[in-house]
Amino acid sequence: MAYYNPEAILTDAQKAPCTFELAVPGLAPLNNGSAIEHGTKLDLPLWMAEMLAVSKPAGPSSTSLASLDMPPALGPRVLNALSADPKSVELRAQAQWFYGLGERMLDLFDEEKMVELLIDMFSRQTFKQRALEIADKSQNTRTTQQGGDSGDFMGGLDETERQLFRAAHDGSNAVKRWFESSSRS
Amino acid sequence: MAMFLPSGLTPDEVGFLCEAEEVTVIPRQRLEGLELLGGPTHALNPPFPTPLPLWLALLLKKQRRANISPPPWLSAEALTHILDFETDERTAEVLSPAPALPRATSTAPLEGDPYLSLDSLEFSAPFAKNAATSRAQQDALPYHWLELGHLLLTHASDDFDDPDTIRKLLRDLREVRMSKLRKGFKVLGPGAGIKMNGVGGMEIAEVRGFVEGMVNGLRKINRSREESRKEREAEDRENGLGSGSYQDDEDENML
Numbered sequence: 001m002a003y004y005n006p007e008a009i010l011t012d013a014q015k016a017p018c019t020f021e022l023a024v025p026g027l028a029p030l031n032n033g034s035a036i037e038h039g040t041k042l043d044l045p046l047w048m049a050e051m052l053a054v055s056k057p058a059g060p061s062s063t064s065l066a067s068l069d070m071p072p073a074l075g076p077r078v079l080n081a082l083s084a085d086p087k088s089v090e091l092r093a094q095a096q097w098f099y100g101l102g103e104r105m106l107d108l109f110d111e112e113k114m115v116e117l118l119i120d121m122f123s124r125q126t127f128k129q130r131a132l133e134i135a136d137k138s139q140n141t142r143t144t145q146q147g148g149d150s151g152d153f154m155g156g157l158d159e160t161e162r163q164l165f166r167a168a169h170d171g172s173n174a175v176k177r178w179f180e181s182s183s184r185s
Numbered sequence: 186m187a188m189f190l191p192s193g194l195t196p197d198e199v200g201f202l203c204e205a206e207e208v209t210v211i212p213r214q215r216l217e218g219l220e221l222l223g224g225p226t227h228a229l230n231p232p233f234p235t236p237l238p239l240w241l242a243l244l245l246k247k248q249r250r251a252n253i254s255p256p257p258w259l260s261a262e263a264l265t266h267i268l269d270f271e272t273d274e275r276t277a278e279v280l281s282p283a284p285a286l287p288r289a290t291s292t293a294p295l296e297g298d299p300y301l302s303l304d305s306l307e308f309s310a311p312f313a314k315n316a317a318t319s320r321a322q323q324d325a326l327p328y329h330w331l332e333l334g335h336l337l338l339t340h341a342s343d344d345f346d347d348p349d350t351i352r353k354l355l356r357d358l359r360e361v362r363m364s365k366l367r368k369g370f371k372v373l374g375p376g377a378g379i380k381m382n383g384v385g386g387m388e389i390a391e392v393r394g395f396v397e398g399m400v401n402g403l404r405k406i407n408r409s410r411e412e413s414r415k416e417r418e419a420e421d422r423e424n425g426l427g428s429g430s431y432q433d434d435e436d437e438n439m440l
Binding site: 171177183 | 335391395406
């Protein structure tokens with residue numbers, strides 16, 4: 001992802017659970033001051049977690065410093081809810097940059113092809129269905145502004161979906177504005 | 186990088202560009218041909234109808250020096266006919282076709298052949314000739330149909346027989362076509378596309394932002410799968426097991 005892209009930075013700042021394989025006394029500040037032992041679980045941002053999981057320190061035991069687990073936002077409960085009804089899940093409550101998170105996890109979990117394919121299918125199905133819903137909602141400007149029963153759906157969109165909504169809304173708004181401006185001149 | 190300028194044309198820009206289309210004008214005063222950058226305009230000799238660019242036609246209309254003659258497809262019967270075509274259930278997937286292009290006048294480029302000379306160039310929409318003049322095709326909607334119809338109805342409504350019916354027909358046509366486009370969103374994917382033959386400029390501008398965002402999002406989700414597939418194929422090729430298909434060259438050119 002781009003170095004200067006704010007979306008990429010925010011996506012990488014999301015936390016994922018890590019389990020330390022070794023005792024790392026030097027990183028105690030991460031754990032609120034108490035030393036980190038073998039087996040300590042911590043929530044670390046993705047950029048740090050990736051580095052720790054990938055780097056292998058030289059020495060007799062060549063395991064990596066920490067192992068990375070799937071964040072709860074992509075856990076089996078959420079995946080089941082998504083397969084049941086993609087449109088009713090509040091992605092924003094799970095993670096503000098849900099699809100970005102999914103993408104990063106797909107990058108890191110290279111070995112487990114089954115998991116990858118599963119998530120991939122879900123992302124495509126959920127993304128498409130939610131995107132179609134967004135397209136519908138963007139046409140009806142009055143109900144979305146009042147909130148109403150569409151307030152739950154709109155509040156549950158993650159950042160990429162919000163941008164999609166804005167793009168769709170801007171399109172139809174710009175056409176309306178052009179019609180009005182050309183009627184005046 | 187966060188780019189705030191929209192890619193492609195915005196609806197305002199499409200509306201501006203449609204003013205370059207030519208319309209047939211019935212002058213009320215004489216006027217010499219104007220020497221413009223793009224070439225001279227025709228001289229105006231009342232009462233002969235003359236083609237002029239739309240922006241000039243609208244200006245003369247405002248100054249009451251000319252009347253604009255609506256193109257054949259912008260009449261109640263023609264629009265009703267097209268609307269029937271659109272709402273017919275057999276054409277639920279398809280938009281009404283654009284005007285047919287004139288026959289090609291140049292063949293294969295040979296040495297000394299005037300392939301790129303101005304008189305043998307063929308234009309397609311939005312540069313097709315006679316999209317809105319009196320010689321336009323009656324049963325097809327040209328590329329800028331929505332913008333042209335709106336501008337002519339706004340500024341030259343007295344030149345129409347029945348402006349209200351035409352306004353209503355234009356609105357209905359727009360709704361039917363937009364709903365067809367939106368139904369096509371369902372098949373969008375990183376590798377798939379919608380068939381949009383006959384779509385108009387303003388319609389594209391309206392859905393451009395959304396379609397871009399959706400295809401981009403699907404592409405990003407598919408990215409890791411694409412990369413691992415490419416890695417696997419590269420390994421296979423190195424091990425001599427791959428089929429070495431030519432499709433991989435196309436993949437490398439994809440952005």
